[in-house]
Amino acid sequence: MSTTEARATIGLTGLATMGRNLARNIARNGHTIAVHNRTTARTTALLEEYGDEGDFVGCESLEELVAAIERPRAIVVMVKAGEATDAVVDELVPLLDADDIVVDAGNAHFADTLRRQEALAAHGLHFVGMGVSGGEEGALDGPSIMVGGSDHAYERLQPVVESIAALVDGTPCCAHVGPDGAGHFVKMVHNGIEYADMQLIAESYDLLRSVLGLAPAEVADVFEEWNGGDLESFLIEMTADVLRHVDHESGRPFVDVVVDAAEQKGTGRWTVQDALELGVPITGIAEATFARSLSGHTEQREAARAVFATEPVTLDVDRDTFVDQVRAALYASKVVAYAQGFDHIAAGAEAHDWDIDLGEVATIWRGGCIIRAQFLDRIREAYADEPDLTTLLTTAYFADAITDGVDAWREVVATAVRAGVPTPTFSSSLAYFDGLRREHLPAALIQALRDNFGAHTYARVDRDGTFHTRWAEDGRPEEQQDD
Numbered sequence: 001m002s003t004t005e006a007r008a009t010i011g012l013t014g015l016a017t018m019g020r021n022l023a024r025n026i027a028r029n030g031h032t033i034a035v036h037n038r039t040t041a042r043t044t045a046l047l048e049e050y051g052d053e054g055d056f057v058g059c060e061s062l063e064e065l066v067a068a069i070e071r072p073r074a075i076v077v078m079v080k081a082g083e084a085t086d087a088v089v090d091e092l093v094p095l096l097d098a099d100d101i102v103v104d105a106g107n108a109h110f111a112d113t114l115r116r117q118e119a120l121a122a123h124g125l126h127f128v129g130m131g132v133s134g135g136e137e138g139a140l141d142g143p144s145i146m147v148g149g150s151d152h153a154y155e156r157l158q159p160v161v162e163s164i165a166a167l168v169d170g171t172p173c174c175a176h177v178g179p180d181g182a183g184h185f186v187k188m189v190h191n192g193i194e195y196a197d198m199q200l201i202a203e204s205y206d207l208l209r210s211v212l213g214l215a216p217a218e219v220a221d222v223f224e225e226w227n228g229g230d231l232e233s234f235l236i237e238m239t240a241d242v243l244r245h246v247d248h249e250s251g252r253p254f255v256d257v258v259v260d261a262a263e264q265k266g267t268g269r270w271t272v273q274d275a276l277e278l279g280v281p282i283t284g285i286a287e288a289t290f291a292r293s294l295s296g297h298t299e300q301r302e303a304a305r306a307v308f309a310t311e312p313v314t315l316d317v318d319r320d321t322f323v324d325q326v327r328a329a330l331y332a333s334k335v336v337a338y339a340q341g342f343d344h345i346a347a348g349a350e351a352h353d354w355d356i357d358l359g360e361v362a363t364i365w366r367g368g369c370i371i372r373a374q375f376l377d378r379i380r381e382a383y384a385d386e387p388d389l390t391t392l393l394t395t396a397y398f399a400d401a402i403t404d405g406v407d408a409w410r411e412v413v414a415t416a417v418r419a420g421v422p423t424p425t426f427s428s429s430l431a432y433f434d435g436l437r438r439e440h441l442p443a444a445l446i447q448a449l450r451d452n453f454g455a456h457t458y459a460r461v462d463r464d465g466t467f468h469t470r471w472a473e474d475g476r477p478e479e480q481q482d483d
């Protein structure tokens with residue numbers, strides 16, 4: 001397939017859904033690309049079907065791939081995350097020369113990226129963890145790209161990655177977000193937000209269908225209308241299309257022929273696990289992840305249905321009013337999910353000593369990625385005005401949106417509770433908002449209980465210091481001395 005002449009600007013191995021389209025995107029943008037896949041049939045198919053789209057060099061082995069690329073080489077690995085990526089990287093390393101760059105464009109866990117970066121550095125190689133979002137279509141037409149790696153490696157990659165990324169207002173949705181694991185960390189949180197966004201959309205759909213009795217196509221009309229306003233986004237637009245889709249075989253609404261058990265590949269779960277470690281309350285993302293888990297517990301669901309099934313509750317709700325309330329609740333909950341996601345990135349950056357520019361992250365998420373939305377421009381503006389923002393919720397634009405929508409938000413959650421429609425992400429987002437804005441939290445009681453049963457100490461509202469109450473003796477507080 002290939003010649004031995006090293007004429008490709010870049011190489012790519014892994015030509016499944018994402019890799020094939022990313023390779024075509026690179027070729028379409030005028031870069032010579034060497035392509036390889038473990039199973040050669042995929043390479044052959046790419047060349048046969050799309051070989052005329054640009055300058056491809058087909059390779060049957062990794063040796064051929066390496067030989068086809070100009071030095072210092074840059075090789076993109078776009079295979080299954082985890083063991084497959086390790087297998088490919090391990091096979092590549094002995095074939096490479098000092099200063100070559102291996103780019104993992106899969107959905108790797110950032111801790112794996114840190115480990116691989118250290119291992120390759122010992123061989124004088126650069127390892128780049130590159131988050132790519134946009135799915136099949138985005139990979140071809142312009143994804144959002146989050147690069148983590150050294151400045152040196154980014155300089156080598158920049159002409160290619162910036163040329164293939166989505167463009168918004170002339171700005172490529174691509175950035176060097178930080179060193180080593182920073183790119184995959186940002187991509188992980190992107191996917192966590194994607195989980196929350198999708199769950200909020202799903203809860204809105206469920207409410208419109210269950211409380212108002214709308215058919216899927218009618219809910220599609222509502223989403224289409226919402227897409228004309230503040231909620232405008234790729235996922236809202238796609239929801240309208242999916243809800244309107246009729247299954248070719250059964251003639252039923254497509255959404256009714258799909259089994260209601262949501263799967264996941266793991267990025268949402270990693271986001272929640274990492275946030276727990278860092279102590280960041282990403283409650284919307286966590287509830288969205290658990291909602292997927294719950295949906296998959298089919299045996300428990302069947303058992304519960306057998307015991308607790310009831311007739312649907314009919315509520316006297318005005319259609320237009322409720323639709324508007326759900327829109328406001330969706331918007332407010334979405335603001336919470338994004339605020340929590342950006343808090344998580346800030347905490348990750350601090351913990352790993354990455355200088356991540358949150359405004360830049362919002363900028364490159366405006367296009368190409370699954371969570372692309374008009375609303376990200378507002379987040380970009382908020383960070384431009386105040387880079388060290390304490391929380392996105394209090395910036396003027398979002399504060400106004402929440403203040404205007406909070407009554408509707410409460411009404412929607414209350415209606416959902418009365419109707420028995422589960423809305424974990426709406427409810428937890430509202431609880432998060434109330435938790436933040438409340439003057440006093442019952443955490444004081446938790447501290448008191450902890451001190452009572454375990455002498456865990458507490459701080460007082462009336463003076464500085466750390467205290468323990470002599471519960472079993474005279475009930476008086478005694479100040480604790482620092483160790």
Ligand SMILES: NC(=O)C1=CN([C@@H]2O[C@H](COP(=O)(O)OP(=O)(O)OC[C@H]3O[C@@H](n4cnc5c(N)ncnc54)[C@H](OP(=O)(O)O)[C@@H]3O)[C@@H](O)[C@H]2O)C=CC1
Nearest residue numbers: 014015016017018019038039078079080081084106107135
């Ligand atoms: N699908 C999506 O929407 C998105 C996916 N991603 C990430 O991009 C990466 C690629 O995703 P996708 O295109 O969906 O493909 P898959 O995740 O389904 O991976 C299939 C590819 O991995 C290769 N592969 C699997 N195991 C090995 C191995 N042991 N050695 C060598 N190659 C192996 C396959 O080769 P073979 O053909 O020989 O089996 C094939 O090229 C993944 O990390 C994914 O998480 C990122 C963003 C979006």
Ligand SMILES: O=C(CO)[C@H](O)[C@H](O)COP(=O)(O)O
Nearest residue numbers: 133134135264265266267370
């Ligand atoms: O990375 C992506 C988009 O940005 C993928 O679509 C993501 O892998 C989907 O995740 P899951 O299968 O867990 O829903």
